[in-house]
Amino acid sequence: MHWNFYIKSYQNYLKLERGLSKNTIANYSFDVERLCAFLDQRNSDVSPIHISETQIQEFVYHISKEVNARSQARIISGLKSFFLFLIVEDYRTDTPMDLIEAPRLGRKLPDTLSVSEIDALIAAIDLSKEEGHRNKAMLETLYGCGLRVSELVTLKISDLFFEEGFLKVTGKGAKQRFVPISPFTQKNILLYKEHSRMRLPIQKGFEDTLFLNRRGKQLTRAMVFTIIKQLAVTIGLKKTISPHTFRHSFASHLLENGADLRAIQMMLGHESITTTEVYVHLDRSHLAKVIQQHHPRKK
Incomplete structure (x- = not known):
């Protein structure tokens, strides 16, 4: 039994025991496969059961010359998870990885868009094209509900609870949450769903998928990235943006307007409030307002 057997077992563990998504499992597996490729280049036939700390150190030194500190830290984290799995399953x-240290990283503040920039991006969508109303509905949903791009492309028609004012969202690890949706965002989804989507040749198995491509199948995450980048070029926006930028903007704008951090955490689907706290650092003027409004010594 060599690396492929252990990687396959590890993937099954991540899926069945930890309930991780396909994308997350693929990322974890890629870290181990990268180590395998390094060993192959050196004609090393060592198995994951017998690989030594020295060989891991050589690999870490090798990748440090190829990737930035953040990517290096992620790869090391993935390998630590893999070798802990081998211990759990009594293979080792x-x-x-005990003495392997990841580079120290400062907290990277997420990029955000202003309300006017979001308005400009959405206004740049050509509604005369078949996909125009779909693209507008997607961007309004990303910004209006703070979804991850993976949550957006897997959104189902059966997940729309418009009478109650909510979307049912399936997030990381297949965990579900209900996110409020405004009448404005609902209107854009209905406009797409009841007109543009009705004219598509919907393929079998995608009848319940909300956002479809021209062939009547689920959109890919890459396609959503492309749509947003093309709109940025159209309006001459110099920022590097992605679907996640809309999610960051959703959280930041809620916080700026006085929303409770705990409520933002629930809407974003963050397990830890620490993850959500990064948005506090984006708007220090908000912190000043909190003191001025709520502290007994405000006068």
Whole structure:
């Protein structure tokens, strides 16, 4: 039994025991496969059961010359997870990652868009094209509900609870949450759903998928990235943006307007409030307003 067997077992563990998504499992697996490729280049036939700390150190030194500190830290984290799995499953009694340290990273503040920039991007959508109303509905949903792009492309018609004012969202690890949706965003979804979507040749198995491509199948994440980048070029926006930028903007704008951090955490689907707290750092004027409005010594 060599690396492929252990990687396959690891993937099954991540899926069944930890309930991780396909994309997350693929990322974890890629970290281990990168180590395998490094060993192959050096004609090393060592198995994951016998690989030593010295060999791991050589790999870490090698990748440090190829990737930035953040990517290096992610790869090391992925390998630590893999070797801990081997211990859990009694394949190993120790881990070669014990003394391997990831580079220290400062907290990277997320990029956001202003309300006027979001308005300009959405206004640049050509509604005369078949996909125009779909693209507008998608961007309004990203910004109006703070969804991840993976949550957007897998959104179902059966997940729309418009009478109650909510979307049912399936997030990381297949965890579900209900997110409020405004009448304005609902209107854009209905306009797409009841007109543009009705004219598509919907393929079998995608009848319940909300956002479809021209062939009547689920949109890819890459396609959503492309749509947003093309709109940025159209309006001459110099920022590097992605679908996640709309999610960051959703959280930041809610916080700026006085929303409770705990409520934002629930809407974003963050397990830890620490993850959500990054948005506090984006708008220090908000913190000043909190003191001025609520502290007993405000006068």
